[in-house]
Amino acid sequence: MAVEQKAPNRYHHGDLRRALLAAVDEIVRELGVEGLSLRECARRAGVSHGAPAHHFRDKRGMLTEYATDGFEKLLGSIAFEFDKIGLDDTMGRLKAVGKGYVNFALSHQAQFKVMFRSELLDNDNERLLDRGRQVFEALTKSLAAHWAATNQGWRKENLAQISLAWSAVHGFAVLAVEADLLRMGSEGLLNPDPDAVLDQLMLIAEPPGQ
Amino acid sequence: MAVEQKAPNRYHHGDLRRALLAAVDEIVRELGVEGLSLRECARRAGVSHGAPAHHFRDKRGMLTEYATDGFEKLLGSIAFEFDKIGLDDTMGRLKAVGKGYVNFALSHQAQFKVMFRSELLDNDNERLLDRGRQVFEALTKSLAAHWAATNQGWRKENLAQISLAWSAVHGFAVLAVEADLLRMGSEGLLNPDPDAVLDQLMLIAEPPGQ
DNA sequence: AGTAGGTCTTGGCGATGTAAAGAACCGCAC
DNA sequence: GTGCGGTTCTTTACATCGCCAAGACCTACT
Numbered sequence: 001m002a003v004e005q006k007a008p009n010r011y012h013h014g015d016l017r018r019a020l021l022a023a024v025d026e027i028v029r030e031l032g033v034e035g036l037s038l039r040e041c042a043r044r045a046g047v048s049h050g051a052p053a054h055h056f057r058d059k060r061g062m063l064t065e066y067a068t069d070g071f072e073k074l075l076g077s078i079a080f081e082f083d084k085i086g087l088d089d090t091m092g093r094l095k096a097v098g099k100g101y102v103n104f105a106l107s108h109q110a111q112f113k114v115m116f117r118s119e120l121l122d123n124d125n126e127r128l129l130d131r132g133r134q135v136f137e138a139l140t141k142s143l144a145a146h147w148a149a150t151n152q153g154w155r156k157e158n159l160a161q162i163s164l165a166w167s168a169v170h171g172f173a174v175l176a177v178e179a180d181l182l183r184m185g186s187e188g189l190l191n192p193d194p195d196a197v198l199d200q201l202m203l204i205a206e207p208p209g210q
Numbered sequence: 211m212a213v214e215q216k217a218p219n220r221y222h223h224g225d226l227r228r229a230l231l232a233a234v235d236e237i238v239r240e241l242g243v244e245g246l247s248l249r250e251c252a253r254r255a256g257v258s259h260g261a262p263a264h265h266f267r268d269k270r271g272m273l274t275e276y277a278t279d280g281f282e283k284l285l286g287s288i289a290f291e292f293d294k295i296g297l298d299d300t301m302g303r304l305k306a307v308g309k310g311y312v313n314f315a316l317s318h319q320a321q322f323k324v325m326f327r328s329e330l331l332d333n334d335n336e337r338l339l340d341r342g343r344q345v346f347e348a349l350t351k352s353l354a355a356h357w358a359a360t361n362q363g364w365r366k367e368n369l370a371q372i373s374l375a376w377s378a379v380h381g382f383a384v385l386a387v388e389a390d391l392l393r394m395g396s397e398g399l400l401n402p403d404p405d406a407v408l409d410q411l412m413l414i415a416e417p418p419g420q
Numbered sequence: 421a422g423t424a425g426g427t428c429t430t431g432g433c434g435a436t437g438t439a440a441a442g443a444a445c446c447g448c449a450c
Numbered sequence: 451g452t453g454c455g456g457t458t459c460t461t462t463a464c465a466t467c468g469c470c471a472a473g474a475c476c477t478a479c480t
Contacts, residue, residue: 012445012458032329037436048460049437055458059437118388119242157410163382163402164410168374171381178328192373200370204410222427222476247467258429260470265427269468 005046017055019045024066028110033117038062063114064122070111071131077104078138090146094205097139098169098198105173106194112177139166143205152207161204168201215256227265229255234276238320243327248272273324274332280321281341287314288348300356304415307349308379308408315383316404322387349376356415371414378411 003022006013013019023041038059039049056062078100085092105112114120121128140162147158172194213232216223223229233251248269249259266272288310295302315322324330331338350372357368382404 006459016458034329038438039436050439050461051459053438116384116388119244157406160402160406160410163407164378167382167385167407168378169381170385171377171379172373174326174384175377175380178326192370196367196370197373197377200367200374200414204413216428226427248469249467259468260430261428263469 003044005044008046013045013047013051016045016047016051019047020052020055020062021066021069024062025111028066028114032110033063033114033120036063060120060122063120064125064128066111067115067121068125068128068131070108070115071128071135073108073111074101074104074115075131075134075138077101077107078135088149090142090149091202091205094142094146095198095202097142098165098201099194100138101135101169102173102176102194102198105177109177112173116174136166139169146205150207164204165201169198172197213254215254218256223255223257223261226255226257226261229257230262230265230272231276231279234272235321238276238324242320243273243324243330246273270330270332273330274335274338276321277325277331278335278338278341280318280325281338281345283318283321284311284314284325285341285344285348287311287317288345298359300352300359301412301415304352304356305408305412307352308375308411309404310348311345311379312383312386312404312408315387319387322383326384346376349379353415360416374414375411379408382407 003026004013004015004019006016006019020041023044024036026044027036027040036059038052041062042049042051045051052062056065078097081096081100081103082093085096087093123129143158143162143165147154176194213236214223214225214229216226216229230251233254234246236254237246237250246269248262251272252259252261255261262272266275288307291306291310291313292303295306297303333339353368353372353375357364386404
């Protein structure tokens, strides 16, 4: 999605909304969220600095759209992994959630970071909330399906296991994306293969005492 | 640490550095990092807007100090948990790291968020790097001690396990601090007891097939 | 006492987000 | 087609911000 400039002679842009979101992505990749400004977005779209206000109320509104778009891509990434796995392979599907999540984070690092900067977003936005919920449900439903398939029933640890799985997948993605953060802790020690880490994580979904 | 105003008649503040860091904390709690400005810090310390530059080179420098201070408190929190556990209880010490980490995140949410916003910080700062390293080492050393004590030796999964533990603890803290984020996924479902989640996490440190 | 150096003030610069008012354009009713 | 309402975009203005440079003030040391 490239930033489409407005033709200089024309008054209307044509697809300013798209162009602005493309500009957001471009800038956030180049400079991070701190480097993002409404005016620069407008500039890249070849439009005056007041124009964006008609499509997104303000900066927060614009970032909220950008984040929501990210969640939809994230859902797509999980769906992509699902498609490779048979419905009966509940363990495989469980791992697919983690894979889709981590893959998205790694391939859209800048956007991923924005998605979880709740101070920057309108957290009451319906679409944003909905997409977030869907991601969470992909995880919980896959876990539940696996437990059902392995006849484990519902045990009291399950709630904590859901939290742990959610924490680990998100935490891994965050750490992978924050390269400087890894630098701090590890200096090369911690340069893990996502697959191996996910395999370890899967163990918590197994019945105890195996 | 309260923000100490400069006495209006005096020319020197006396302890401006401390006062500014206190102001940072105050503002970040109230408004988040986005709401932070050098000028507002100066105002709260009763000092002109140019004054902070002499103590921290610029905004990034100020935030770096604030973050470093946070890492030191985090180390303190882990040490506090360690003190309650005997040296021979390697499992207890392992859990203590997670507890100290999560406790700090929960009791200093605003500061915790800043600490991991690497785009805002001077990531080459020696003290910052050092304190970060120390936190990571608290985890890895405790894991290594536990493995040594349980005669497991070094297995090839250990690296992935370290990553997983680090991811899970950090991820859990992040999710706990980002309340709005939890709202998205859970709406009450995911309001976990840190202790229960840590217990689940501890299982990965055990030898396989138990 | 005098001076060097650190602390703080002041004023100014360019940039930002938001608001309000006006210009250009589109589509629809007539 | 013509006129008109609503939308998209421009323009101007304002308060605030980070940073810089010049100067005033104070402390400490010789």
